[in-house]
Amino acid sequence: MVDKVRRSAFVCQQCGHAAPRWLGQCPGCGAWSTMVEEALPEPRARAARAGAPGGQKPRPLAAVAAGAALRRTTGLAELDRVLGGGLVAGSVVLVGGDPGIGKSTLALQACGALARQGLPVLYVAGEESPEQVRLRADRLGMAEAGVLVVAETAAEAVAELIGETHPAAVVVDSIQTLHTSALGSAPGSVGQVRESAALLVARAKASGVACFLIGHVTKEGTLAGPRVLEHLVDTVLYFEGDGAHALRVLRAVKNRFGSTNEVAVFEMGEGGLAEVPNPSAAFLAERPAGAPGSAVLATLEGSRPLLVEIQALVSRSGLALPRRTAIGLDPGRVALLLAVLEKRMGLPSARGRALADDVAVWGEVGLTGEVRAVGRSEARLREAARQGFRRCVLPASNARGLAVDGTRAEGVAALEQLFEVLALA
Numbered sequence: 001m002v003d004k005v006r007r008s009a010f011v012c013q014q015c016g017h018a019a020p021r022w023l024g025q026c027p028g029c030g031a032w033s034t035m036v037e038e039a040l041p042e043p044r045a046r047a048a049r050a051g052a053p054g055g056q057k058p059r060p061l062a063a064v065a066a067g068a069a070l071r072r073t074t075g076l077a078e079l080d081r082v083l084g085g086g087l088v089a090g091s092v093v094l095v096g097g098d099p100g101i102g103k104s105t106l107a108l109q110a111c112g113a114l115a116r117q118g119l120p121v122l123y124v125a126g127e128e129s130p131e132q133v134r135l136r137a138d139r140l141g142m143a144e145a146g147v148l149v150v151a152e153t154a155a156e157a158v159a160e161l162i163g164e165t166h167p168a169a170v171v172v173d174s175i176q177t178l179h180t181s182a183l184g185s186a187p188g189s190v191g192q193v194r195e196s197a198a199l200l201v202a203r204a205k206a207s208g209v210a211c212f213l214i215g216h217v218t219k220e221g222t223l224a225g226p227r228v229l230e231h232l233v234d235t236v237l238y239f240e241g242d243g244a245h246a247l248r249v250l251r252a253v254k255n256r257f258g259s260t261n262e263v264a265v266f267e268m269g270e271g272g273l274a275e276v277p278n279p280s281a282a283f284l285a286e287r288p289a290g291a292p293g294s295a296v297l298a299t300l301e302g303s304r305p306l307l308v309e310i311q312a313l314v315s316r317s318g319l320a321l322p323r324r325t326a327i328g329l330d331p332g333r334v335a336l337l338l339a340v341l342e343k344r345m346g347l348p349s350a351r352g353r354a355l356a357d358d359v360a361v362w363g364e365v366g367l368t369g370e371v372r373a374v375g376r377s378e379a380r381l382r383e384a385a386r387q388g389f390r391r392c393v394l395p396a397s398n399a400r401g402l403a404v405d406g407t408r409a410e411g412v413a414a415l416e417q418l419f420e421v422l423a424l425a
């Protein structure tokens, strides 16, 4: 009885918090009714599986060879950029995203691109049969011989296959389908997913095989249960987009081998995902000309300047308490900006005026209505010029000495000045 008590714990299926007894509310993330009893792995078994070194002696840091991480290109330039300049041998990359967003497609295309370089890759299909994977590969125009596919859901078997086939990279689609015999709990539970991932991480490190783990995101926006996985892996990428549109954004939220600022943009089409080398043009493609309520912002996604359209609409409300809604922007920030406009500019409602089509703007608005400097204004200006914008209105402190052929950079220090320059006053 005592033994049993020691070898199980109640684990939150959302965040992985473990408690010795059942709780209605998880102390880790505050979620209700998410604690489920799970058997814990035997401590010794776990250490052995993880290949615990044992007997290693500390040595002076200066005596450690500073070997650069071995990187290779995946063959998909945009994916390489988000990974920080290519795939690092022995690294584990978690790719999260909503079901249907295109994770399997991206992973299979990366496999194809690696195989085309003559590198062997292993695709572990837990959700689909090899036949289904083959159908998708045909659709993507990549029936390369170098891609090995196997339908396997036992983590130990996958680890063994990695040792046997020694691929350059392995894709596990998805990590939620894996289970390990080290635990008694049901497949899909947090404990199973975490232990399976830990086993593969240890194997990837030991063998130098790069590993992509694919994970689904729940409605709440967390990787189904295992946010704990994010701590285990080297890199966490999120694949995002909106089902109604073909554009998909891949962003790094954690990267031990590079910046977390990089984003890549893809477009889902008949033949799979196509890299979008010019996202600004894609984001501006449907912009209306001469319409009030539309402005182009030169923003930054990581280090990359990106032009996006921001739209606003004001209409008379039939409600006793009129509503404000923001989609794709932080509603709190929108409320703050509107408050500044009302207080500092005496602007209670919309003016219904359109901005010129060739104007792009950027800057940070302070609470007193001042326009503050932002980073990388020159890169933003160049991107705007490249997309054919002839006038840019930006923070005065950024505008000094800034010049790009054919595009005027006009500095403003406060909102009043912005309104004058844009003829909105």
Ligand code: TYD
Residues within 6 Å of the ligand: 097, 098, 099, 100, 101, 102, 103, 104, 105, 106, 136, 139, 140, 268, 269, 270, 271, 272, 273
């Ligand atoms: P998938 O990669 O299966 O998504 P996930 O693994 O994230 O669940 O892709 C799902 C969607 O992508 C599916 O609705 C079909 C669409 N799709 C295309 O539009 N073109 C293609 O070439 C492929 C392979 C898929």
Ligand code: MG
Residues within 6 Å of the ligand: 103, 104, 105, 127, 173
């Ligand atoms: Mg899938």
